Amino acid sequence: MNIGIIGSGHIGGNFGLHLAKAGHQVMFSSRHPEQLADLVRQAGSNAQAGTIAQAADSGSLVVLSIPYGKIPEVAEQVGTFVHGKTLIDTCNAYPQRDGEIAERVRQNPDLRETQLTVDSFPMASVVKALNTIYFVNLRDYAFRPEGSRYALPIAGNRETAKKEVTDLLHEIGFDVLDVGSIADSKVMEVDQLFYNKPMSLQEMQKAAGSR
Numbered sequence: 001m002n003i004g005i006i007g008s009g010h011i012g013g014n015f016g017l018h019l020a021k022a023g024h025q026v027m028f029s030s031r032h033p034e035q036l037a038d039l040v041r042q043a044g045s046n047a048q049a050g051t052i053a054q055a056a057d058s059g060s061l062v063v064l065s066i067p068y069g070k071i072p073e074v075a076e077q078v079g080t081f082v083h084g085k086t087l088i089d090t091c092n093a094y095p096q097r098d099g100e101i102a103e104r105v106r107q108n109p110d111l112r113e114t115q116l117t118v119d120s121f122p123m124a125s126v127v128k129a130l131n132t133i134y135f136v137n138l139r140d141y142a143f144r145p146e147g148s149r150y151a152l153p154i155a156g157n158r159e160t161a162k163k164e165v166t167d168l169l170h171e172i173g174f175d176v177l178d179v180g181s182i183a184d185s186k187v188m189e190v191d192q193l194f195y196n197k198p199m200s201l202q203e204m205q206k207a208a209g210s211r
């Protein structure tokens with residue numbers, strides 16, 4: 001599959017490396033694509049670097065891994081390229097980094113962080129994923145054999161998109177727990193049940209069941 005990565009930092013970079021290793025064609029992007037040469041070299045022949053627009057356009061699935069506060073701005077720039085595609089949202093709302101837009105969602109328990117992405121990319125199928133895992137664990141705990149894998153929660157409003165993301169995460173060696181729709185994704189948000197808590201699928205299912 002062709003996969004475009006918007007934001008090739010700690011999460012986008014490591015996820016892209018795993019996807020390239022799994023055999024996908026990955027386009028890493030940056031506002032300064034020339035600075036991605038080392039990452040592309042590390043990823044090997046399945047990867048290249050481009051602009052944010054090129055990554056959004058070339059991917060049949062797109063990964064959004066940027067500071068939360070920048071989501072509307074990036075959607076303005078490249079939203080049209082993501083129409084009809086699955087968009088993985090790894091972004092977390094941190095008021096100290098992202099300002100008022102994050103403060104608002106943190107203060108209101110009825111709002112969901114990822115609703116900003118859904119609203120900013122209305123023609124994409126947004127799946128919240130990879131936002132709960134610390135990048136070091138993403139880097140170091142992929143491609144584990146069955147029986148010793150970590151699980152990652154996902155949430156989204158479209159089943160076909162969640163299936164696509166589940167398959168990708170399985171390919172790179174993670175189990176997956178589908179927590180439901182975006183409305184159900186509170187458990188994945190900063191400081192909530194599944195945030196930065198490495199767990200097996202069984203542990204995650206147990207934690208979800210005992211809520």
Ligand SMILES: NC(=O)c1ccc[n+]([C@@H]2O[C@H](COP(=O)([O-])OP(=O)(O)OC[C@H]3O[C@@H](n4cnc5c(N)ncnc54)[C@H](OP(=O)(O)O)[C@@H]3O)[C@@H](O)[C@H]2O)c1
Pocket residue numbers: 006007008009010011012013029030031032052065066067068070073074090091092093130131132133134135136
């Ligand atoms: N770090 C973690 O362990 C972790 C874990 C889970 C989720 N997250 C979340 O995932 C997202 C990415 O985190 P990260 O740690 O990977 O961040 P990061 O290493 O700082 O990378 C973020 C990337 O976003 C790009 N970016 C920044 N401003 C932009 C803009 N205005 N337009 C387009 N691209 C922009 C930057 O690319 P260029 O400067 O090259 O353009 C940068 O490489 C954040 O929302 C974070 O909260 C982080």
